[in-house]
Amino acid sequence: xxxxxxxxxxxxxxxxxxxxxxxxxxxxxxxxxxxxxxxxxxxxxxxxxxxxxxxxxxxxxxxxxxxxxxxxxxxxxxxxxxxxxxxxxxxxxxxxxxxxxxxxxxxxxxxxxxxxxxxxxxxxxxxxxxxxxxxxxxxxxxxxxxxxxxxxxxxxxxxxxxxxxxxxxxxxxxxxxxxxxxxxxxxxxxxxxxxxxxxxxxxxxxx
Numbered sequence: 001x002x003x004x005x006x007x008x009x010x011x012x013x014x015x016x017x018x019x020x021x022x023x024x025x026x027x028x029x030x031x032x033x034x035x036x037x038x039x040x041x042x043x044x045x046x047x048x049x050x051x052x053x054x055x056x057x058x059x060x061x062x063x064x065x066x067x068x069x070x071x072x073x074x075x076x077x078x079x080x081x082x083x084x085x086x087x088x089x090x091x092x093x094x095x096x097x098x099x100x101x102x103x104x105x106x107x108x109x110x111x112x113x114x115x116x117x118x119x120x121x122x123x124x125x126x127x128x129x130x131x132x133x134x135x136x137x138x139x140x141x142x143x144x145x146x147x148x149x150x151x152x153x154x155x156x157x158x159x160x161x162x163x164x165x166x167x168x169x170x171x172x173x174x175x176x177x178x179x180x181x182x183x184x185x186x187x188x189x190x191x192x193x194x195x196x197x198x199x200x201x202x203x204x205x206x207x
Contacts, residue, residue, distance in 0.1 A: 010053070013176040014084050015169075016066045018106045019091035020099040024129040025067050027159035028091060032169045033065070037160050056173050063173055082113035087123040087176035089168065092138070094128045094156070100138045100146075107150060121182075123175035124152040127168055132158040 017025045026048060031037050033050045048067040053060060066081060088110050092099040103126065116122040126147050128138065140156060147154040153171065157164030 011059075011061045011177060011180055012064055013061050013086045013173060013180055014064045014066065015087045015089060015172050015176055016068060016082060016085045016110075017089045017091055018068050018110060019127075020093070020096070020102050020106075023091045023093040023096070023099050024159050025089075025091050028089075028127065028129060028157075028165060028168070029065050029067050031159045031162055031165045037162070052169075054170065054173060056170070056177050059177070061173060061177055063169065063176075065169075082110070085114050086179050087125070087172045088114075089125050089127055089172055090152070091127045091129055092143075093130050094138045094143075095130055095133045095135050097137045100143070103146065117183075120151055121179070123172070123179050124150070125168065125172050125175070126152045126154045128154070128156040129159060131156050131163060132161045 017029060019025055027037060029048070029050055033052045050065050050067075051062055052065070053062050055061075066085075068081060090103055090106055090110075092103055094100075107124075110124075111119050111122070114122060126143065128140070128143050143156070144154050146152075153175075155164050155168050155171065157168060159165060
């Protein structure tokens with residue numbers, strides 16, 4: 001029982017991955033969780049979910065990583081998918097200008113679905129994937145400028161070469177944990193229940 005109790009006291013942090021189909025979201029996620037890479041993934045239909053327990057600043061947390069389909073026809077799943085999200089990874093392909101340009105639409109969709117009280121405080125990381133490729137179309141400076149304007153953090157990496165994959169998810173986990181703690185519902189409610197006495201007062205007439 002003690003182990004089960006400890007398991008449920010670990011924060012479960014919901015991290016959602018968004019971006020165009022083919023940018024490598026599934027590869028990035030599986031490289032982190034399963035320590036392997038393949039480019040044979042078929043397009044995600046709806047969503048894919050993987051979990052992994054990691055340590056963030058000495059505290060154990062359970063990351064629930066939701067890989068969304070990168071096509072608009074699956075965005076109708078949004079309300080349930082994004083409910084309770086603590087962080088988002090926006091992923092684009094540095095060899096695809098179109099995937100970078102689409103970040104504006106994905107960010108709009110994210111904020112619409114999550115509807116945070118303060119959008120500026122919602123943790124957002126942008127991942128420039130496929131830096132191992134030679135035909136780069138989006139420069140680091142372009143991506144950094146977009147992130148500066150939107151208030152997002154930027155990390156470049158490669159799922160294929162395992163570059164900055166762990167760093168990306170650990171950074172997302174730290175941001176998600178801070179958001180989780182800042183928005184946790186206060187449960188320490190003190191409720192006082194007074195019991196009405198069933199005894200008959202002595203001064204009541206018993207006639």
